[in-house]
Amino acid sequence: MRKKLFGFSYCLGAFIILFIYIFPLYWLFANSLKTNVEIFKNPPTLWPIQPIVENYIAIFNSEFSNVYQSFGNSLYIAVYTTIFTIALALPAAYALATFKIKFGQLFILIFIIGQMLSQTVKLVPLFMIFRSMNLINTFASVIISICTFTVPFAILIMRPFFLAIPSEINESAKMDGCNIYTAFIRVILPISYPSVVVVAVFTFLLGWGDLVYPLTFLTDFRKRPMIANISSYVTEFSTSWNLLLAFAVVSIVPVVVIFFLMQKYIVGGLTLGSVKG
């Protein structure tokens, strides 16, 4: 009896914690279905009196908010960031874990610093560099700058995975006539695919959610991804919260979808880079 009661109160506690975390998201969604008048109604209505989809119709039809295009921009930036990050980080992490690389420790140190660095520390110099390369208002500038923190992050997460692969696997691949490249592609990659998925998921999310680089390097609103656009809508047009909230909901749909599809990788992978050195 006592045990049952304890179990119940435990669940209640867990429920309250969950509520604090789920409620803001629910609130965002619920209010995106309200009129602008109802949004600031006092007392607030927990669920819209008359849920409307007009906010969504409005943002999808308006030239100004440009949902399709900025969604596409976000997707483009996130996908290419992911591809570019994996292409650079995967072989580097493998080399740092398997071969005796000169200055290997120094490289690792630079990657740790790179992961720690604030985005704003690199912002002015990168702006100057991209400006002299005529890359302002191109996706390339944003993708490159996001990679300056996703590549170190990816290397630091994947290196321990590669370290854990027994050296016999490399040896036997060599015996079977693989050279260093084919061994990497045919033998090592297939067995390290879970770590690649973890890295890909997080890189995609980081690319999707990045604010400061697109905000600075893309001055053309039509080129901006959703997150950068919404931040300027907040500061400039904060009177139409109904549209803002609808826009926000659309912008996190991919994040929520990825969260539920990839939950295993996300929850398990979240603490990897920081705990294993």
Added chain:
Amino acid sequence: MFGSVKRKFFVNRASEYSFIIPAALFMLGFIVYPIIYNFVLSVNDIGLDFFSKKQYNFVGLKNYTDLWFNSDKRLSTSIINTAVFTFFSIIFTILISFSLALYLGRNTRISRFSRAMLVIAYIIPQTITALMFKYMFAQDGGIINYILLSFGVVDAPVGWLLKGGTAMTAIIATNVWISVPFNMLLFVAGLTTVDPEYIEAAMIDGAGWWRRLFSITIPCISETIKIVLTLGLIHTFKVFDLVYVITNGGPGNSTEMLSILSYRLSFSQNQYDDGAAVSNVLFIILMMVGFFYIKILNTKGNR
């Protein structure tokens, strides 16, 4: 014969290095070089006319001293703001995430489910979280005021984002909400390394729950606490998105952090040299914390 051995060795080594060279070049070009270039910009006089003239005009540490001794005190204010923000964010994040880790750290279905669901708060883009909280902190019709009013905590709606102190509180609260899930997972991982035999032995000796917590659990996870602390310092010190969306440094410059100040100086006022100087201050502070972080990682790796 000698030559072929040597060449084979060379080819092997070269192909090994070919794995790391692209990433290394990328890091040199877009991390190491910007750090150095940032320093160069900060000791030169660089304004909007730089793009037409392309001329460096060395001024030494003038940008730094001007910022520091300027009567508007923006630099010192932003350092204090960042410190206040970081201090309270970390204190509350550690207390809450450690308590939650103790509470949700068990291996039952409900605690595993709750832990997983909390992570969603962490992966939502910070801009969107900031937008949600900005809306919830609104003076009229904001849900937070409504809850506080209905529980009688406050008598009148609070204009959270209209005054410096309350705006800072709102940003700290939002940041704690974001950081707790990640740190909770770090603590949960740390707690699994605590040997249950120690706890049992202490129980047999009659140690109460608090005594066991302070004498066994916390000393056993000191490594995790160090990591949480240093990572927390690093992540909190460089805050940008949250503050940019919720207050943009305002009202006045009461929530202006180092990163926001650097951004505003560079891209609203086109004083790239001052912006670079401010971000260099941020860089130096981050490196000091980073030094401890790297030390912790190294001692862990060598064991």
